[in-house]
Amino acid sequence: MDTLTTRPSVAEGEPATPQPLTSRRIRSDRAFFGIVSSSGVLVLALMVAVGVFLSYQAFDALQARGLAFFTTSEWQPDRNQFGVAAVLVGTLLIALVAVAIALPLSILTALFIVEVAPTWLRSTLVALVDLMAAVPSVVYGLWGLFLLQGQVVGVSRWINSWFGWIPFFKVNGADPTSPLSSASVYSASAFIAGVVVAMMVMPIQCVVMREVFSQVPPGEREGAFALGSTRWGMIRVVTLPFGRGGMIGGTMLGLGRALGETIAVLLIISPEFVIKFRVLEVGANSVSSLIALRYSEASGFELSGLMAAGLTLFAVTLVVNFTASWFIARSRSGASSEA
Amino acid sequence: MIPRFVARRRTVALSVVVAVGALLAGVTSPLSAPSVAAENYQRISGEGSSWAANAIDAMRVNVKQFGITVDYNPSGSTAGRKNFLNGTVDFAASDIPFQFKPEDGSAPESPAAGSYAYMPVVAGGTAFMYNLKINGKRVTNLRLSGENTVKIFTGVITMWNDPAIQKDNPGLVMPARKVVPVVRSDGSGSTAQLTKWMIALHKPLWDNYCKRSGRAPACGFTSFYPTISGMIGQGQDLGVAGYVSQGFAEGAIGYVNYSYALSSQFPVAKLLNSAGYYTEPTPQNVAVSLLKAKINTNAADPSVYLTQDLSGVYTDTDPRSYELSSYSYLILPTKVQGQFNEAKGKTLAAFSYYAMCQAQQQSESLGYSPMPINLVKASFDQIKKIPGAVVQSINIQQCKNPTFAADGTNTLAKTAPQPQGCDKTGGASQCPDGTGGMKNVPTQVKPDPGNGGPPITTPPTTPGGTTPPTNPGDTTPSTNPGDPTPSTNPGDTTPSTNPGDPTPSTNPGDTTVTTSPGGVVPVDTTPSGGCDPTVGCDPSVGGPEVGGPLPTTLSMPTSQVTSFGLILLIVLLVIALVVVPAFAWRYFATKRMPT
Numbered sequence: 001m002d003t004l005t006t007r008p009s010v011a012e013g014e015p016a017t018p019q020p021l022t023s024r025r026i027r028s029d030r031a032f033f034g035i036v037s038s039s040g041v042l043v044l045a046l047m048v049a050v051g052v053f054l055s056y057q058a059f060d061a062l063q064a065r066g067l068a069f070f071t072t073s074e075w076q077p078d079r080n081q082f083g084v085a086a087v088l089v090g091t092l093l094i095a096l097v098a099v100a101i102a103l104p105l106s107i108l109t110a111l112f113i114v115e116v117a118p119t120w121l122r123s124t125l126v127a128l129v130d131l132m133a134a135v136p137s138v139v140y141g142l143w144g145l146f147l148l149q150g151q152v153v154g155v156s157r158w159i160n161s162w163f164g165w166i167p168f169f170k171v172n173g174a175d176p177t178s179p180l181s182s183a184s185v186y187s188a189s190a191f192i193a194g195v196v197v198a199m200m201v202m203p204i205q206c207v208v209m210r211e212v213f214s215q216v217p218p219g220e221r222e223g224a225f226a227l228g229s230t231r232w233g234m235i236r237v238v239t240l241p242f243g244r245g246g247m248i249g250g251t252m253l254g255l256g257r258a259l260g261e262t263i264a265v266l267l268i269i270s271p272e273f274v275i276k277f278r279v280l281e282v283g284a285n286s287v288s289s290l291i292a293l294r295y296s297e298a299s300g301f302e303l304s305g306l307m308a309a310g311l312t313l314f315a316v317t318l319v320v321n322f323t324a325s326w327f328i329a330r331s332r333s334g335a336s337s338e339a
Numbered sequence: 340m341i342p343r344f345v346a347r348r349r350t351v352a353l354s355v356v357v358a359v360g361a362l363l364a365g366v367t368s369p370l371s372a373p374s375v376a377a378e379n380y381q382r383i384s385g386e387g388s389s390w391a392a393n394a395i396d397a398m399r400v401n402v403k404q405f406g407i408t409v410d411y412n413p414s415g416s417t418a419g420r421k422n423f424l425n426g427t428v429d430f431a432a433s434d435i436p437f438q439f440k441p442e443d444g445s446a447p448e449s450p451a452a453g454s455y456a457y458m459p460v461v462a463g464g465t466a467f468m469y470n471l472k473i474n475g476k477r478v479t480n481l482r483l484s485g486e487n488t489v490k491i492f493t494g495v496i497t498m499w500n501d502p503a504i505q506k507d508n509p510g511l512v513m514p515a516r517k518v519v520p521v522v523r524s525d526g527s528g529s530t531a532q533l534t535k536w537m538i539a540l541h542k543p544l545w546d547n548y549c550k551r552s553g554r555a556p557a558c559g560f561t562s563f564y565p566t567i568s569g570m571i572g573q574g575q576d577l578g579v580a581g582y583v584s585q586g587f588a589e590g591a592i593g594y595v596n597y598s599y600a601l602s603s604q605f606p607v608a609k610l611l612n613s614a615g616y617y618t619e620p621t622p623q624n625v626a627v628s629l630l631k632a633k634i635n636t637n638a639a640d641p642s643v644y645l646t647q648d649l650s651g652v653y654t655d656t657d658p659r660s661y662e663l664s665s666y667s668y669l670i671l672p673t674k675v676q677g678q679f680n681e682a683k684g685k686t687l688a689a690f691s692y693y694a695m696c697q698a699q700q701q702s703e704s705l706g707y708s709p710m711p712i713n714l715v716k717a718s719f720d721q722i723k724k725i726p727g728a729v730v731q732s733i734n735i736q737q738c739k740n741p742t743f744a745a746d747g748t749n750t751l752a753k754t755a756p757q758p759q760g761c762d763k764t765g766g767a768s769q770c771p772d773g774t775g776g777m778k779n780v781p782t783q784v785k786p787d788p789g790n791g792g793p794p795i796t797t798p799p800t801t802p803g804g805t806t807p808p809t810n811p812g813d814t815t816p817s818t819n820p821g822d823p824t825p826s827t828n829p830g831d832t833t834p835s836t837n838p839g840d841p842t843p844s845t846n847p848g849d850t851t852v853t854t855s856p857g858g859v860v861p862v863d864t865t866p867s868g869g870c871d872p873t874v875g876c877d878p879s880v881g882g883p884e885v886g887g888p889l890p891t892t893l894s895m896p897t898s899q900v901t902s903f904g905l906i907l908l909i910v911l912l913v914i915a916l917v918v919v920p921a922f923a924w925r926y927f928a929t930k931r932m933p934t
Contacts, residue, residue, distance in 0.1 A: 074553065076444075076554070078443075078445045078446055078557075079444050079557065123925045123928065123929075124921045124922060124925050127921040127924060127925065128917070128918075128921055131917065131921070145581065146581065149585065149587070150585055150586050150587050153587040172568070173517070173568075173569060180514055180515050180516045182516060182517040182519055182589060182590040182591075183587040183588070183589065184517075184519045184571065184587060184588050184589075184590065185517075185569075186587075187571070187582075187585070187587055187588065188571055188582070266574065267574075267578070270524065270570075270571040270572045270573065271524045271572050272566065272568075272572070274568070282569075282571065283568070283571075293524060293525060296414055296418040296421060296422060297415065297417040297418045297525065297526040298421075299445065299446030300446070301446065302446070
């Protein structure tokens with residue numbers, strides 16, 4: 001006992017300095033550290049390279065248009081009349097619709113998988129949701145174009161006829177009272193594109209949320225039950241507050257994916273270069289679908305314009321994703337998990 | 340022991356393969372040039388026109404038997420030309436030549452001189468495919484004048500019951516439905532052909548539209564259709580056809596190649612030509628129309644050689660002509676450039692020979708028109724310019740091209756039937772016959788009071804007799820009143836000695852048979868049959884002569900049942916495909932886990 005409690009001898013009057021604690025890494029450790037850190041740096045370098053490349057390519061167009069690039073909605077690069085105002089608004093609208101639909105769906109799916117589903121069903125459901133994430137986006141696009149659109153047009157019509165007084169749900173040219181009115185004013189809209197994108201975003205959000213919900217400390221959960229809580233009560237007071245950060249983070253990650261979705265959107269929308277917030281109305285646009293549509297036939301200068309549009313989207317996506325990781329890291333559940 | 344046994348088995352298998360290969364080569368060689376059969380070809384890739392894509396796809400599939408693999412991406416003519424210039428594809432397909440001086444203000448394309456050659460590969464018509472119903476029944480015999488078509492695609496006419504459209508269709512009661520024009524959103528040769536035609540015939544309408552759409556002052560012909568609110572833009576012919584054929588897209592009309600209307604099983608609008616007849620872009624009519632296309636024969640200038648000037652087609656006065664007929668081209672490389680090399684040139688040349696010779700037999704069934712003999716000959720010379728091309732000496736008469744006649748004229752154009760009298764403008768009614776992909780489905784038309792005679796309510800039976808008439812008033816399903824009788828149509832009896840001569844019977848009342856050959860007098864259905872086209876028809880309340888419900892309506896349920904069963908089967912299969920692996924995976928995962 002004595003030897004253990006002996007204080008190290010320190011000269012009187014001098015401040016106590018901590019003993020230097022050095023550890024020499026063995027070779028395999030160093031190699032591992034080298035590989036891991038270099039791949040981490042590589043990811044960062046890639047991001048920077050993408051940013052630099054886009055800025056470099058976009059320089060011509062940005063210089064020609066200046067700030068007007070962000071306020072012009074037309075897209076006629078050959079006449080020097082182009083900007084991202086309309087496509088950016090369209091991108092955000094499609095993403096918002098997608099998240100608005102995917103969010104409740106993914107929260108409820110995650111809660112069902114973690115809290116309600118019997119054990120034998122759980123892994124099957126997890127596999128199924130993961131499978132949804134693995135379906136290529138062109139498949140979703142074709143499915144949305146040929147199957148879903150015909151069904152969703154009816155939903156759009158219903159929303160428009162009952163909630164058309166909300167400017168957001170207004171549809172110009174729609175006449176719900178006329179039996180001969182064309183249903184095509186509801187087709188090829190931001191709403192339909194958003195519904196399809198929601199199907200692609202949902203699994204990503206669901207995975208994050210499921211991960212977070214499953215980390216709820218069993219003690220708190222059982223405590224809630226012990227206090228006489230129902231299952232719903234337990235979810236309300238324990239699971240949801242615990243997983244709030246993960247829910248926000250997952251949503252933002254999904255939003256990031258929704259902003260960049262290309263082919264499915266391209267197949268469904270009818271491109272239109274007008275700023276409009278009427279999501280149910282025919283005609284929409286998004287940055288990535290504009291790039292996909294025009295890339296293969298663009299002249300040199302238009303290509304620069306497309307790169308500038310891409311740069312804008314890149315910046316928006318970066319902001320969204322950084323916000324997401326900030327939320328996840330700050331939350332109680334996210335501090336330990338890197339979702 | 341075992342290796343030797345395997346080795347022996349392998350040699351047996353090999354010899355079987357060789358034997359089969361030899362057999363195949365023996366079978367195919369009489370059809371193609373013998374040198375083609377056993378060659379070693381490099382894979383080539385092309386991109387461009389979606390207008391011509393159905394024909395090119397059929398060719399690609401067919402040349403696989405010779406070991407030729409061709410990839411083709413129908414991403415639009417503009418993208419095809421662009422990527423040809425970038426050197427990322429070996430050949431391009433485009434409906435229009437390179438745009439050295441584009442009129443729409445877009446950047447000029449500047450291919451290196453002597454690096455390419457045009458080869459016309461298919462002919463066809465740009466058709467207006469539409470989705471329109473009257474009283475829940477699909478209209479299949481819509482007629483449009485050129486001016487009304489331009490007005491539809493420039494947003495001047497917005498309703499189907501516009502008096503101008505009603506005037507084109509005296510036999511129909513046009514519904515008060517909105518017109519939804521569907522245009523191409525990508526750079527497209529069909530858009531270029533359409534806008535060129537619009538500008539040639541109705542420039543003021545187009546210029547006005549161009550201003551309204553914010554595209555002024557660049558109002559020349561363009562590959563990028565300017566859109567206004569209310570128009571739908573879709574990518575590629577497939578996208579346009581796909582949109583128009585959707586159930587919710589009632590009222591939509593889009594421009595696609597005729598072949599897409601056939602494959603979508605949708606009708607196309609009959610377009611009024613300069614002779615005063617409403618015609619459909621059938622392969623025969625296209626062949627007739629393109630007799631008036633001026634082909635540039637200046638072989639010294641490869642940038643224009645074999646290109647088309649269609650202004651003669653727009654104003655052709657042959658009653659069979661269709662104004663929006665045109666050729667589509669392959670752009671062949673004549674220099675080693677980009678990823679293109681001589682080995683690929685050999686493949687491309689073999690593919691091109693096939694495309695110009697054997698493949699032309701198939702064009703008609705796809706909805707395209709085969710190339711005439713002069714262009715096939717010229718194309719053979721163009722193919723020789725491909726680096727690495729193995730020149731084939733093809734006896735041109737062996738190509739079995741349906742347009743070739745011994746005397747060098749175009750057989751298809753010669754034998755093209757004259758339009759029916761009821762297709763002439765100014766009549767009191769119109770032909771009930773279906774068009775495009777719904778040829779066999781006639782539409783009931785209003786009676787023709789002009790003659791005082793019985794109405795043209797009876798749709799004709801098709802030659803195959805697959806679709807019985809749907810008019811309850813008809814008592815003789817075997818009659819074919821809509822068909823021009825030989826006596827009224829000189830084009831049938833004396834094949835086109837004078838194609839410009841219109842049929843002597845200019846009055847539709849003349850050609851529509853007043854008394855059926857069977858001797859049964861058609862019944863005026865409006866009063867007695869209780870069948871008014873404006874209100875809709877119930878086949879069961881037909882005249883007393885009608886023997887019960889019609890076979891068309893009878894056959895519907897059975898087809899529905901089979902299709903429903905098929906859908907159910909597919910759904911079950913898909914569900915099984917999704918669920919079974921998941922369950923199996925879970926089962927094995929839990930089994931492996933130690934408990």
